[in-house]
Amino acid sequence: MRKFFITIIINCFALLIFAQDPGWTVNPSDYQFSANLTGVISQNGVFINSTGNKLGAFVNGQLRGVATSTNVIGQQxxxxxxxxxxxxxxxxxxxxxxxxxxxIYNIKDSIAYVKNSVYGSPQTPIELKIPNNQTDFLTFSFSQQISPASINAVNHTVNIELVNGSSLSNLIANFTLSEGAICAINSVxxxxxxxxxxxxxxxxxxxxxxDGISIENWTVNVSISTLLSNEANLLSFSFAEQTGLAIIDNGTQSVTVEVSNGTILSNLVASFTLSAGATATxxxxxxxxxxxxxxxxxPVTYTVxxxxxxxxxxxTVNVTVESLVSNETNILTFSITEQALPxxxxxxxxxxxxxxxxAINxxxxxxxxxxxxxxxxxVNEISQLSGVTSNNFTYPLIYKVLAEDGNTSQNWIVHIYDPILITDTTFVTINDTVTFNVTDTTFVTINDTVTFSVTDTTFIISYDTITVTLNDTTFITVYDSISVTDTLIIDVILSVNPLSQNTIKVYPNPASDMIYINSGNFGLMSNYSIKITSLVGQIVFESLLNxxxxxxxxxxxxxxxxxxxYILDDALNIVEQRKIILF
Known part of the structure; x- marks a missing residue:
């Protein structure tokens, strides 16, 4: 939004007030706290060393301190x-x-008050600045100029000559002014x-x-040279697809520009400006x-x-395509020769x-x-090579994937299992079987079976069974026969001390409403954690054992x-794994 010039003058006019000695006084007994400041006054970069000057401190217009200047080794x-x-x-x-x-002048500097603070010292006083009253053009230029502008600070004029063929009707000037100054043309x-x-x-x-008070009118005169220009420069060069400004090297007569990733280089349209009156092929x-x-x-050669x-x-124009560093941490494909399905x-x-x-190992x-x-x-800080590195997948493994950017990482659980085996099998259902044996099975349902033997099985439901032999089984429901509930015991050998052990209890197992976890002497397991997942790896609970x-x-x-x-140590390595049943 444009600022209109007359408004600026009115708003800033209060910076200076013509007045007699203000007679500032403060009664220290009215206040509980104080701080001290040692300072000097400057304007336009020059210290004010006249005598008899005063400095007042104010908070919301209320006078909070006053001092008269003192000569210290030639400085007020x-x-x-x-x-x-x-x-x-x-x-x-x-x-x-x-x-x-x-x-009286307003000082443009302020401080944040803290009681008993000391701001500045005689060796390094705080410089308090009166707003600048200078109104000069320090530099003035056009891209089409033949030579530097002539700036006359006495007559307040700028004279500048542009190359032959330049248009004067729509020129953009580059300039710098005295510190804090602003300029306007027709109040804009x-x-x-x-x-x-x-x-x-x-x-x-x-x-x-x-200071909002001092004002100066400057006249800018622009002329066109009658000589034909011998300048043959590329002044600017760009593509819509570029990622940053082109680098134009006048010494090597080269242009380097980068375009966004995926840009096709074979058909690019460049926007450029040349020296006044010049052409390019x-x-x-x-x-x-x-x-x-x-x-x-x-590389493409432009002849100007x-x-x-x-x-x-x-x-010579050199165009490169942005090389993106990926932060993606995905496993895209995963397979073993022994797999049954993708x-x-x-x-x-x-x-x-x-x-x-x-039946694979x-x-x-x-x-x-x-x-x-x-x-x-x-895996466990060991680099993995596809098709080369072997691992023990008896229990799920954590693959840590580190992105190309070297910062972003993601842990993946890889679970390889055989759902068909009767030995160490997750789920078994057997119908109309005369005799069978099941060893180390998580969940067994048996219907209309004459005789069966089950060893080290987590969960069994049996219907209409005549003879049952059970060994080391966590939970059994035999309708018209027996029912047993047990506690899952997890003994953790601590990585920090191989001779130390902590027992974690999860019960009841199986469970239908609530399960309870007793962490034992959890203080021995700093940063250890427990995690419960489904068979496909979906995390349903995780927490530090704290x-x-x-x-x-x-x-x-x-x-x-x-x-x-899962019980994980402080490096997220799986140290123990057990199974629980929900029904």
């Missing part, structure tokens, strides 16, 4: 005590009375390098100093800014012919599940996998069935 210095009834939190502003001008504030004006006739810039084909397309797959038609320069990869839960063919499998571009994977007991509503798990309980 103020030793000011600032008073307050609060210990901190107030902003202190300043005014100064300059005796030889009989004027001007911004260097942004605002365009018609310089066909002399233009008047009104420059207002930082590529392989003798005339070039028009923003219209002509070229193949930038390899100056306005005088005798001077030319070859400019792996299931859950990108939300970060779980890979692989079902194997019957899980203790030494070599998976083949692909990761996000540039990513790498480790309290003695947990109570978990299993209805939040979503469904009945078998769940895996």
């Amino acid at each position: 210095m103020f030793f000011l005590t600032i008073y307050s009834n609060v210990s901190s939190g107030e902003t202190v502003s300043f005014k100064t009375y300059i005796a030889n001008e009989d004027s 504030e001007q911004a260097s390098g942004i605002d365009a004006n018609d310089f066909t006739n002399p233009v008047i810039y009104v420059v207002t100093a930082e 590529v392989n003798s084909a005339q070039q028009q800014s923003g219209i002509t397309a070229n193949d930038f797959s390899s 012919l100056a306005q005088d038609l005798s001077t030319s320069k070859n400019w 792996a299931t990869i859950d990108n939300n839960a970060h779980v890979v599940t692989v079902e194997t063919v019957n 899980l203790s030494s499998l070599t998976p083949t996998f692909t990761l996000s571009s540039g990513a790498m994977a480790t 309290q003695s007991d947990f109570v978990i509503d299993v209805n939040t798990f979503g469904q009945t069935g078998t769940y895996l309980v």
